[in-house]
Amino acid sequence: MPFKVGLKTVDRQWEFRVALAGPTLLDLMNGQEIPIKSSCLGKGICHQCRVQIQSGFQPPSSADKKAFSSSELADGWRLSCTLRPKSVVDAFFPQAYVFTESIKVNRSPKSDWQYVVDLGTTGIEILALDSEGIWAECKALNRLVLYGSDIMTRVECSQKKGVEFLHKKLFLQLGQLHGKMVEGLSTDFHFVKKWTISGNSVMSAIATNHSLESLAVAPYEPESLSGQVISSEYGEIETLPLLHSFIGGDLTAAVYSKWLQNRKLLESPRWVLVDVGTNSEILFWDGQRLFVSSTPAGPAFEGANISIGMRAEAGAIVDPEYQPDSKCWKFSILGGDLPKGLCGSALIDMVAQAVTHGLVAEDGEVLLPEQMRLTDRLQLSQADIREFQLAKSAIRTGIDLVMTQSEQAPEELLLAGNFGEHLHHKNCQQLGLFPELPTKVIGNSSLRGVLDWSQTGSDLHQEFCEWLEQVKSPIELALRAEFQDQFIKNMSLG
C-alpha cells in the first residue's frame, strides 16, 4: 500500500506516493530535477546529501551513524541517499541547489552572431556577441550538478552513463537558455552558429563529447591538451586549449587576456594567480616562465563538506560578526530573510573572528562550541573547522611551493573567479590563506579570456599557443618531498 512522503526545500515542496522498499529520498528529489549536494553518487560516503526528518523518524543507517553526531541524529538528520521511507515521512532539505537564471537582452543582434561561454562545474555564464559587441548576457546554475557536485563525480557519472549523456544534457540546458535569449526575435536568430567555450578539463571534454576515461585513472591526463573544434547538431563548438591535466581552458583564457594586453608578458609584473575551487589552480609568472599547478582543496569554500555550507546564493549568510557582549553573531542574508547556510567567504570571516575572540584555538580546536551557533539550526562544528583547515592548508601550501620554483619573488597576487569578489582580505591574511602580497581581485577572468579568444584570429591563437609551450612549466605538488611538512605547518589558524 503506497504511503505519503512530503519533501520540502526553503522555497518549494513536493508530495509523493511511494511503496515499501521504493526510492531513497535523494532519488525522489533528483527525479524532480532538484539537485542535492553529492560527490559520491549516493554511496553514503560524502556526507553531503543531508536531510532533516520532521516526522516519520526511522532508525539511522550505519552510514548515518558515521555522518552525524548523536545529537544531530536525535534532531532527525539523515543521509538522503540511504533513507528509503518505510512509512509516512516529512523531511526538509535545507541546502538544495536553487536553479536560478538571469538573462539580460541589451538590444536586437545583427545577423552574424555567436555565443561565448564560461562553463564552470557549477555555474554557466554566456555572452551573446555580434559585430558590435555584447547584445545579451546570461548566468545560470549548471544543471549537470544533478550528476555530481564536483568534476570527479562527473567523471564517474560519465563512466556509468556515457559522456554523450552528459553532453546532451548540457546542450539541452544551453539550448533552453538560448531559446530564452532569442525569444521574440525573427527565426534568423534561432539557429546557433558557434559556441566558444572555456571550461575546466572535464567540462571541456563534456562540451565536445570527448572521452573522460583518461581523466578517471592515474596519471589523470586528458587525451589531448589542444583546443577542440567540432561540428554538431547544436552548431560549431570550440573549446580553448588546456594548460595541464586538471588545469583547463578557463585558466588558459585568463593567461590569454594578459598575454594580449602585454604581448609575451614582457612588461608585466611578476604575479601569482589563484582560482579557488574544489581543485584550486595556481599560476606563477616569474618574468620568464609560467609555473602551472593545482591543489585539491576540496569543496569547503564552495559550501560542500561543511555541514552548514552553501554557495553564495539566496539564503546564504554573509558578513558574520561576533558580538562579544551578547556572545551572539550578527550577519546579513543574501537576497532574502531565511538563512539557509554559510557561503565560503563568510566561513573565512567566521573562523577568523572565532580565533580572534578565543572561541577556536589556533590549532583548530573548538573551545566554545555553543558560541559557534549562528541560528537555532545553523552551527559550525569541530568537523567543519577541520575541513576548513584542510582546504586552507592545501591552497596555501600549493602557493608556497609554487613560489619556491623561482628565485624571483612575485610582486602581486591575483584572485580569479567569483570567490575572490566576496573576500575580506584582512581575515584571509589573519588565517594565512594567502601570502602577504598586494592583492587584486580580477573577477571572472575565464569569461573575459574566452571573449578575447573569440574576437581574435587563429594567427594570434597559434602565436599564443607556441609562446605557451615555451614558457609553461607544470608542477606536480603532491610529488614534492616538502609538501607534507608544509601542509602540516599551514594547518595552523594563527
Ligand code: FES
Ligand atoms: S550522496 Fe554522498 S553520502 Fe549521500
